[in-house]
Amino acid sequence: MHDLKALRADPERFEAALARRGLPRAFDAVLEADKALRTIQTLLQADLARRNDLSKAIGAAMTRGAHAEAEALRAEVAALKDRIAAAEAAEAGAVARVEALASQLPNLPADDVPDGLDEAGNVEVKRWGEPRAGGLEHDALAARLGWDPEAAARLAGARFAVLSGGLARLHRALGQFMLDQHVAAGWQERAVPLLVREAAMFGTAQLPKFRDDQFETVDGRWLIPTAEVSLTNLVRETILDEAQLPMRLTALTPCFRREAGAAGRDTRGLIRQHQFEKVELVTICTPEQAEAEQARMVEAAEGVLEALGLPYRRMLLCAGDMGFAARRTFDLEVWLPGAGVFREISSISWCGDFQARRMDARFRAKGEKGTRFVHTLNGSGVAVGRALVAVLENFQEPDGSVIVPPPLLPYMGGLERLTPEA
């Protein structure tokens, strides 16, 4: 959600930022609705003040025993009633209009975010490792190592997976390894709900705009599309002490996505599933800390890939390719030699106070009187399903077996190599 006071003060800055995302002017309408709301509020509040005065006068007259006077005042205030009721209804409508408009508008890109309307505008800022070429794609490898898409389809439908034996273990090892690595680096582990209220989904801005991408339950809860929702909303409606910041949180959870807009894309293999696991990093911090914290998160995510020996590149996303809540996003793309492409495996976003406003998450700075909104950041550290894909393709042998990367060995129960089933 945007700061309406800041918007009133400099609407052109907001419109310009929106234009960088390739979107048409939209803040004019917000300002107009906001103006209408404040006009209604001013009139309503004057009537409320009048009613309060009269009511007090009635009370005073009653205690004095001046019943005739009280009755006269009562008649006077009765005339106000209808007007107040109408104004209250109008106010509620105006508030709803402002929120409906404002909650649909994405965050403003940071100044250092490059121009561009789609992924073609993204800028590569770092490359690590030596991509090897060739080999099989992960689906061909996985099909021989314990991946059963037919069984998954029978029980759950398309875009679900059943993994067996060593492959399942490798998948589990990846998640455990990542989580342990982040905890060792100072991130606090959380085990969190996978089903959340609508308000939580609104807080991190999955709702209302991206309703079609989410799974809703029959009792009005939502399956999290990422642990970002659960971890970030841990601070919703709270006022933190500055000393508690930064809060660096991590969790390993399943994630659920409808993939409504992705029909026909990545239908083969394990790349795009309705359910997948991800280790998430979330940082809650002060505005001053945000810059350094994003760098730390990128480092943490890259540390996972580097420990595993997976070549990657870091992309700075352009304005038009960023997510709704982000001010600046780095994507990490892992090299897949079988497919011969770099594939997104992590996305690390600084959201400024955009989510904090929607959640009402604030902090009290030492020596300052009021409260300020926290900044939120989130990043994958990293996507477990896609890491499995990357390990398969990068560590495959000519015979179709896959060597277990050394950091995962402690989790593999002695298994050092996945071997195709005859």
Next chain:
RNA sequence: GGAGAGGUGGCAGAGUGGUCGAAUGCGGCGGUCUCGAAAACCGUUAUGGGUGCAAGCCCAUCGAGGGUUCGAAUCCCUCCCUCUCCGCCA
């Protein structure tokens, strides 16, 4: 799922229709005292919004949303949450 109790300021805890945004205590902040500190004493201490150049004035908020009333922390309804007992359950 059944029965009951309850949600008030940073915390504890009064308040059951009329100057209640809310007593009191604790905590926090400022001050007096002190070489310094403690104690004691004095003062101060919510959030959001509207309006105004400003000082200020005004509105809203006692879990959330509705309702009754001239007037609601107080009465009624719905929902959320917490606790106790019973049932069920990984």
